[in-house]
Structures are given as structure tokens and as C-alpha cells.
Amino acid sequence: MNSSVREDCLEAVLTLVQEHQRPVTEREIDEVVEAASSEVTTAVRVLAEEGYLRNEDGGYLLTPPGHDAAEVVLRKHRVLECFLHEMLGMDVGAASKEACILEHAVSDEAIDRLSSYIEDPHGDLPPARRGLRHRRGPRAAACPVGATPNGRRPLLDCSEGETVKVAVIQCIGRNRRLIDLGLIPGREIAVRRKLHNNALVVGVMGADIALSPEVASTIFVERTG
Incomplete structure (x- = not known):
């Protein structure tokens, strides 16, 4: 098989x-x-x-063993998709298709290293990688500071019941948990509830996820369709 x-x-x-x-x-x-x-x-x-x-x-x-095995595969897909889209600039659809191919061959160690690299893409790199970082240049889209591009708005500004698409996550590597939860650029999410402390509950891929105001403030969205 x-x-x-x-x-x-x-x-x-x-x-x-x-x-x-x-x-x-x-x-x-x-x-x-x-x-x-x-x-x-x-x-x-x-x-x-x-x-x-x-x-x-x-x-x-x-079953519990099946769930554990499926989570490993899904995590590989999400990390690869995020890396290809956020760090290499691939289209979301193309990044997802490529991740489907790569997830079966990549090792757990490679995924851990990729996840760590996404967390701190501008940190110290081994000598062999520094040239790559220089050629790639600064990735403002991976870690935008402050500005909201045209047509995009903070997730915190959305109303309950809205369905929107994640456009940009500021410094996505600092919020590695979002990758594991499937909250990545290109993903549609539904705003379920807005709490009194500005925290949000959003629906992602059939699951409800609570986001603190600090995390929600790093997410910018755009209209679907």
C-alpha cells in the first residue's frame, strides 16, 4: 500500500x-x-x-493512535504550506498543493527546524544560510509593522458572524501555535464571539479557537470571494 x-x-x-x-x-x-x-x-x-x-x-x-498519526501529517502540511507561502512567496493554492507532496517525504526533524526558522527568520543562521537570507532580502510581508494594506483590516475590527480570509499575520513565527491550529494566510475563518476583554472565538476548519487580544491584534483579514 x-x-x-x-x-x-x-x-x-x-x-x-x-x-x-x-x-x-x-x-x-x-x-x-x-x-x-x-x-x-x-x-x-x-x-x-x-x-x-x-x-x-x-x-x-x-482512534487515539489514528488521531496522533493524523496530527503529525497535518502539522507537516501546515508548516510546509506556511513556509512556502510566507517565506518563499508562493501562491496559497500552489503552496498547499506542494505541501501535499512534500509532507510525505520530509522528516520530523526537518519540520521542527522549519517551524523554528519561521519563528525567527531574521535570527542568526549558519554560515551556509546567510547568503540565502541576503539574496532573499527582507520579507516585509512576513512581519509587517503597523501598516494595513488596502482592503485589509484587523481581525479585532470584525463583527460577530462575519466570515473572512486571513491575509497577513504579523511576525507569524512568534505565534507558532497559529500554524498548528491552521490559522495561516489564505484560510477562511468565522468570527463566532467577541468577548468583553477583546478576546475572540473564531471557527477554523470546523473547530472553535479562542484568541487572546494580543494574538488577535496580529491578524489582518480581507473579504472572502
């Missing part, structure tokens, strides 16, 4: 269950995994036999 299809199926179940809040069918998994239906069927069956998936109400849910 192709290991990449196996990992794609785990990631698909994790994201689909988060989105729909129910068990997901093999057909739904097949619709989002870019592989032959026969490969998806085999992967789902084997994952269930190995204890990574369980049947419930005609669909599939992740």
Missing part, C-alpha cells in the same frame, strides 16, 4: 470530522484524497484493521 495514500486518508478523516462533526464515509474520504478509489479503499480497510480507524454509524472516526 502506498504510504502517502495512507497518510492522506488519515489527514482527510481528521479534517473532515473536524468540519462535519460526525463520522465520515469512505466516499467522502475518496473525494478529497488524490488517488485512485481502489487505493483509498485499500488504505481505509488496512487503517481500520491496524486500529487507526473505527467504524461508527456507517462512517469512520479516528
